[in-house]
Amino acid sequence: MARSTHTHTRRALAAVGALTAGALALAGCSGGAGDDADGDTLTLWHYEGANSAMGIAWAEAIKVFEEETGATVEFEEKSFEQIRSTASQVLNSDEAPDLMEFNKGNATAGLLASQGLLADISEAVEEYGWDDKLAPALQTTARYSEDGVMGTGSWYGVPNYGEFVTVYYNADAFAEAGLEIPTTYEEFTAVLDAFVAQGVTPLAEAGLEYPLGQLWYQLALSQADRGFVDDYQLYTGEVDWEGEEITYATETLADYVDAGYISPDVTGLKAEDAGVSFINGTAPIFVSGSWWYGRFGDEIDGFDWGLFPFPGADLSLGSSGNLWVVPERAANKDLAYEFIEITMRPEIQALIGNNGGLPVAADEADITDEKSLELIQAFNAINEKDGLSFYPDWPTPTFYDTLVAELQELVNGTKSALQVQQSLGAEYDSYVADFR
Amino acid sequence: MAATTTSAPARSRRTHHATPPARSRRAARPRGGMRKRTGVDWLMLTFAVIAAIAIIAPFYLILVNSFKSPADYSNGGPLQLPSALYFDGIVAFWERVNFPEKVWNSFFISGMVAVLAVLISVLNAFAIGIGRVKGRSWIVLLFLLANLLPQEALLYPLYYMFKAVGLYNNVWSVIIVFTVIQAAFGTYLLASVYGTFPKEVLEAASIDGASRWQILWRVIFPISRPTLSVLVIFFFIWTWNEFLIPLTFLVSNENQTVPVAISMLQGDRLMDVTTTSASALLGLIPTLIFFLIFQRTLTRGITAGAVK
């Protein structure tokens, strides 16, 4: 018995020894992640997939950058969850990168800006002339005040791409039902009724994540003007939560459920489920964003599809895409600016456009892919009307969850439209009061 | 963030029950009567098997969806078998995140935590269970505090502390944190176990002239080894699946663990379901292997007990 104890103990000690050796080796590697103040390396983080439009364009931009400046790019692909949860901690430490993709909006970039974690890049913007390339609505999300409210103040980020919400439709399903693309709101409801009459629930929706809230907001926008958007998003004035726009939106959404346009089951569905139901042909209409475009192109093979603007509305959800931000503690800010400049060049922008993305500064002539051109033209049309109106969950950091929860209750019938509006209004007002 | 509840069997307690030595000479007694399988027995077995199938059914879904192309998944739904086996997604993911590096990180962290936590637990339990220091219950409770605290509460203070000592973005920060958390449980359990350690054995060793340190490592440690192996396996599996703390303290990709790497597939609005499923499968394999080793330790415990 004693013998086997010794062998076991020896083996155990050997194992511990091996692990310790590995430990020292690892400790050696992991320490040196952030010491590149030599001006020769650019630490770059983003979280777009390698096959997405941005991923492809930025990979090319990295190549161009390394050729032109001779510096090396240390690129790390991050997970959105990690950046979202730990951004303020990482940027406040030595591990901050030189350039990073980050979400736009008061609750994200705005918050970091107000905490002093992002570098003020207004000078670089002027020097390189990026403000000339960006439409006004796109600039709104790049500038933040001292309190972290977008729209005014210094520049803190630069977007490479844009996004907006539109109506995707299944062209084959429409043709079979003998329906035309609706151009007015009445025609739209007529189309929806026609599908219901066939026994099909026309709208793909998801109540556990963002899609339902976005439809709600779109309905409100159809009754609203720019002033409403400014009040709602920039806190410039009071928002009447029992006023025309929001009452219309909430009641209409409830009506949609009653009329069978939206299934009452949506309270258990996620955005992924909604998207999939459009891809496999179950639902002929999907009101959602340009971020689906690339995936639809890859995965839909049973039918023709396209998009049309939400009928009867001049305003549309949308904004600039995620921003390139430069942390205040970045070691190589100049290199970061040079990289941003490269991403704004026509060639890189065209790459975004030709791969299913929405460039902010591309020439339509450079876009060779027909399907992508469709998307880009739709986006430009909205921009010309200054129609980009951001997203409903932006005003407060918890509004996303609140909106999801309240609309779930609306669809389930556990709260009336008025109650939902009042709950939303209460939370909105209690947060925004600090900014007025 | 799996629901971490743990406990390890207090196996050496079996030595507390004195068994008559005459037992081993009972071999002549026919055991046939106990082995006959009645209808009720088969019914019970069926019941147990049905329960197993119900519990394991979701894993079948993971298997089915791990080898599908995204188009296949979107068009066919999650319940259907793949129309063609598709490996591109998982291969691309493997290379993109440098999966072997992540597996090594997870393995290293979980392994170190398991070993260190057991060591600390042994030392603590020695003092509490065998040394019977004053205020034992309160000391055990104090250690258990590490387990009681929700992890979110630890993040901000530890972030500042680790930053100050330069351990931010270092695997050792994670190892230290989890050693404390797991050792809390280990101390609680091992203290109960050591509390009923047979006095005769300790007295004999003491009479032989062994010091406390020697008794700990030459007598107590080997005898409680089955319990300790169980603790090692539990700690390994729990640490492997941890998400929040590695997410917060392991900033660079080269330090990250498997669960954090898998979260890379979940974007802001889109998600790569089939690759997530496949990578989850890959991530399960090491823990599964560890558990199967663990099973053998458990069964070995049966014979060890009988011999005593």
Next chain:
Amino acid sequence: MTAVPFVRPAKAKRTPLPPEEPLIPQRGGRGSGSYWLYLLPGFTLLTVIVIIPLGWNLFLTFTEWRGIKPPEFIGLDNWIQLFGDAKFWTSFGNSVWMIVAMVVVPTLVGLILAALLFDLVGRKFGGKTASFLRATYYLPQILPAAIAGIVIGWILRPQDGALNTILESIGLGALAHNWLGSPDTALVSLMVVLVWIQIGYPVVVFMAALQRVDPELYEAAELDGANWIQRFRAITVAIIRPEIYVVTLTCTIAALKVFGPVYVLTRGGPGTSTIVPAYYAYTEFFQSQQVGYGATIATALTIVIAIVSVLFIRAQNAAERKERAGL
């Protein structure tokens, strides 16, 4: 009649439990002093990793802080807000259901399954069968929460989820529900998922504990005419009582702290039907960045868990000492 003065009977003196002495016999009157040295490494780590953050959290409960700029002292405001916070009390109410799903059901069912596997399947169908079944019961425990969320989503989806599809195919389509999206069924669905996750742990622990039971006792009882239930209660439960304590306490702590499954499945909704304290603290810490208030929720949760644990451990110790003293 002579009045009989009421004399209170003398309180029966409680037989004092034997004093606690180290198990290694003392030599030369060294006392238990040097045992404290063994606690040193554990204590040091504990202080740094746990005690300091705990104190910090306690301090934060009296401040308003957004995480980067210095905190602002606001006295008891957070605590007052907490006591009036309906969402907080709802989350604690839901915790009771979490305890049912993660403690009561798994412990009871786990006990029965473990006894079934060990007693019956192991003896009559071979140890390998029992081990295999035990491994399958334990599998949900090694699944990361995020993946479990996806898989459960596939099963509970309202339109083409596995559960509803199966119900329809066997003609019970009327029972199909929007399991996670409807406030009536969300909590119950979550509880079922939690049972699925938890069940393996008691089974594994109890099966290991059952090995302590001398088979002779079972045989003797069976000869005496005791049926399975009687043997179960008198022998099985009595001998593995320590493990039952441990499992119950650790499962209760986990139930009070539960976060992962709620986060991936329902995010506390619909409405507040599945919100739990740990999730509420998380939203305050990370989404609102109201670190002070988040710390308040977390501290309140810790206090509750600590109280529960103290009661448990004292009851367990008292039972142990009585048993050892042969009372």
